[in-house]
Amino acid sequence: xxxxxxxxxxxxxxxxxxxxxxxxxxxxxxxxxxxxxxxxxxxxxxxxxxxxxxxxxxxxxxxxxxxxxxxxxxxxxxxxxxxxxxxxxxxxxxxxxxxxxxxxxxxxxxxxxxxxxxxxxxxxxxxxxxxxxxxxxxxxxxxxxxxxxxxxxxxxxxxxxxxxxxxxxxxxxxxxxxxxxxxxxxxxxxxxxx
Numbered sequence: 001x002x003x004x005x006x007x008x009x010x011x012x013x014x015x016x017x018x019x020x021x022x023x024x025x026x027x028x029x030x031x032x033x034x035x036x037x038x039x040x041x042x043x044x045x046x047x048x049x050x051x052x053x054x055x056x057x058x059x060x061x062x063x064x065x066x067x068x069x070x071x072x073x074x075x076x077x078x079x080x081x082x083x084x085x086x087x088x089x090x091x092x093x094x095x096x097x098x099x100x101x102x103x104x105x106x107x108x109x110x111x112x113x114x115x116x117x118x119x120x121x122x123x124x125x126x127x128x129x130x131x132x133x134x135x136x137x138x139x140x141x142x143x144x145x146x147x148x149x150x151x152x153x154x155x156x157x158x159x160x161x162x163x164x165x166x167x168x169x170x171x172x173x174x175x176x177x178x179x180x181x182x183x184x185x186x187x188x189x190x191x192x193x194x
Contacts, residue, residue, distance in 0.1 A: 007045070007048075007049045009045045009048070009049070011041050011042065011045060014040075014041035014044065014045065015037045015038050015040070015041040016037070017041075018036070018037035018038075018040035018041055019037035022036065022037065044078075044083075047076065047077075047078055047085070047115065048078070048115055048116060048117075049115055050108075050111050050112045050113075050114070050115035050116075051108070051111065053105065053108040053112075055101070055102075055105055055134055055135075056101070056102035056105055057099040057100065057101050057102070057135065058099060058100050058101075058102070059098070059099060059100075060096050060097070060098055060099055060100050064096050064100065065095065065096065065138075066095075067093050067094070067095055067141075067172075067178075067181060067182060067185060068093065068094055068095075068096060068100065068101075068103075069091065069092070069093035069141075069182070069185050069186065070090075070091070070092050070093075070103060070106040070107065071089075071091050071185075071186065072089045072091075073089060073090040073091070073092060073106065073107045073110050074087075074088075074089055075087070075088060075089070075090055075110050075111065075114040075144075075146075076114060077113075077114040077115070077116070077118045077120075077123060077146075078116075078117050078118060079117075079118070079119070079148055079149075079150045080117035080118055080119055081119075081150060082150040082154075083117065084148075084149045084150040084153070084154070085149050086118075086120060086146045086147065086148040086149065086150070086163075087146060087147055087149075088120075088144055088145050088146025088147060088162070089144075089145055089146075090110045090127070090142065090143070090144050090145075091141070091142065091143040091144075091186040092106045092107075092109070092110065092127065092131070092141075092142055093140070093141040093142075093172065093182055093185070093186065094131055094135060094137040094138075094139065094140050094141070095137050095138035095139040095140075095170065095171055095172065095178070096137055096138070097135070097136050097137050097138050098136065099135060099136075101131075101135055109127055109130055109131060110127060112130070113126045113127050113130070120144055120146055120148070120163055120165050121165050123144065123165075124142050124143075124144050124165040124166065124167045125167045127142050127144075127167070128140045128141075128142045128167035128168075128169050129167075129169075132169050132170070137170065138170050138171050139168075139169060139170030139171035139172035139173065139174075139175075139178060140167070140168070140169040140170060140172060141166070141167075141168050141169075141172040141173075141179075141182040141186065142166060142167045142168075143164065143165070143166045143186050144164070144165050144166075145162050145163070145164045146162060146163055147160070147161065147162050147163075148161075148163060168182070
């Protein structure tokens with residue numbers, strides 16, 4: 001038995017490596033710290049494994065042609081430069097074409113790309129292009145807002161700083177009125193908690 005799970009993760013190897021890291025940092029593993037390498041391995045395995053899902057779409061029988069938007073979708077990802085978390089929310093919108101997507105799948109697509117070593121800019125584009133490629137909508141709008149612990153708890157230590165990225169495709173990018181509608185729906189009218 002190799003000890004590698006269905007997701008290709010070697011938990012025993014990760015636990016051993018985490019223990020070696022703690023040793024190299026001079027952290028004595030006694031008392032509550034004895035189980036820390038195991039907990040580190042399991043935590044990273046969880047952060048790096050998206051749940052499987054199948055894309056559930058339905059015919060757009062009613063010809064719905066207005067924006068479908070989900071706001072405040074929470075996500076956690078790992079900065080690929082330091083393997084420290086960045087935590088935020090996503091706004092995911094699309095203009096339906098022939099098919100509409102099951103709403104829970106909007107959050108699942110965000111998780112799909114968050115659960116890997118990542119940079120926020122790439123993740124934003126990956127979500128948008130996945131929806132565009134798999135749904136063939138008339139437009140896609142994605143906005144991610146996140147706090148990167150690699151920037152807030154180390155280095156410059158800019159606590160509370162957030163990074164905002166966006167990707168707009170199709171009519172949401174090309175049509176000024178549609179883009180404005182997306183931005184209004186994504187952030188809410190000025191002066192609200194939106």
